[in-house]
Amino acid sequence: SYVLTQPPSVSVAPGQPARITCGGNNIGSKSVHWYQQKPGQAPLLVVHDDSARPSGIPERISGSNSGNTATLTISRVEAGDEADYYCQVWDSSGDHPVFGTGTKVTVL
Amino acid sequence: EVQLVESGGGSVQPGGSLRLSCAASGFSFTTYWMHWVRQAPGKGLVWVAKINSAGRITTYADSVTGRFTISRDNAKNTMYLQMNGLRVEDTAVYYCARGADDYSGNSGWLDPWGQGTLVSVSS
Numbered sequence: 001s002y003v004l005t006q007p008p009s010v011s012v013a014p015g016q017p018a019r020i021t022c023g024g025n026n027i028g029s030k031s032v033h034w035y036q037q038k039p040g041q042a043p044l045l046v047v048h049d050d051s052a053r054p055s056g057i058p059e060r061i062s063g064s065n066s067g068n069t070a071t072l073t074i075s076r077v078e079a080g081d082e083a084d085y086y087c088q089v090w091d092s093s094g095d096h097p098v099f100g101t102g103t104k105v106t107v108l
Numbered sequence: 109e110v111q112l113v114e115s116g117g118g119s120v121q122p123g124g125s126l127r128l129s130c131a132a133s134g135f136s137f138t139t140y141w142m143h144w145v146r147q148a149p150g151k152g153l154v155w156v157a158k159i160n161s162a163g164r165i166t167t168y169a170d171s172v173t174g175r176f177t178i179s180r181d182n183a184k185n186t187m188y189l190q191m192n193g194l195r196v197e198d199t200a201v202y203y204c205a206r207g208a209d210d211y212s213g214n215s216g217w218l219d220p221w222g223q224g225t226l227v228s229v230s231s
Contacts, residue, residue, distance in 0.1 A: 033217035035153075042203055043153065045219040054219065086153055090215040096167055097143070097207075097218060099153040 002091040004100035011106045012077045020103045022070040022087030030089045032070040034063055038083045046085075047072060074105070082107045110134040110220055112204050117225030120194055124229070128189040130204030130222055137185040141207035143218055144178060144189050146200035146227075156202070157189065161210050172198075194229045201226050 005023040012018040022032060032050050035043035045054055047063040050070065060075045074081050087100035116128040130142070144156040157168045157178040166178050175193040180186065187204055202225050205218035 031216070037153075042221040042223050043205075043218075044221070045217055048217040048219075088153075088217065092215075094167075095214065096158060096169070097145075097155050099145075099155065102152040 001094055002089065002098050004087055004089065004098060006085075006087060006100040006103045008101070009104045009106065011108055013108045014078060015076050018074040018077045018081070018105055020072040020074075020085050020087075020105065022072070022100045023068055024070075024089065025068060027068055027070050027089065028066045030065075032063065032065045033088045034072045035086045035088065036081075036083045037086065043086065077105075077107055079107050081105060110206070112206065112220060112222035114202065114204050114222040114225040117202065117227045119228045119230070121231055122195060122229055124194050125190070125192045126194065126227060128191065128202055128204075128225055128227070130187040130189075132185045132187070132206070135206070136209075138182045139210050141209075141214060142180060142187045143205045143207050144187075145203045145205055145218070145221075146198075147203070147224075148197075148200045151200075154200075158207060159187065160214070191227070194227075196229050199227060199229045
């Protein structure tokens, strides 16, 4: 099964950028999707197809994908961005979605 | 408003059974793949099972194959997860989520997600 690796945690001061990485073998050849999960809530899709934002997601949130690393960037972090973030790709061999290990973003 | 609402969770002893339901509204349920994803306490997201729009194609994670059965009733806009032979390690919040529609193929992202239902397996 395809493995996606994320850093366990990222800490950032308010107003600064946060970058969350998602590593996978040649992940640049796949479409990467990102979810935000706040405590006690269901995951929320924030980026799909590497860099597309669903309706209602602020422009401060963006994504990129190349080589062996995909990145979710939150520019000008706010207290409300504190959450767990998961990347996801489609495992073509198993024909199912695969999630990253998750990254907890803490706003200092 | 597109909405998914899970129900049916609860506490059960090892070896027991539960049936989860996911009621969908606000979209054309009959044209979408649907998924179950679970999250053990303090852990990450793990995909469990998927079913195609007509209910004829199903796929399972290795960890639940032979014990769990995914199904759907398109007349009721509802998806199910029958869980038999439950184990302590099945303890998790179970989410239902909408996948791709018939025109987009069988891949992509999951959106939206339900609020989840907690399944607790212990003796």
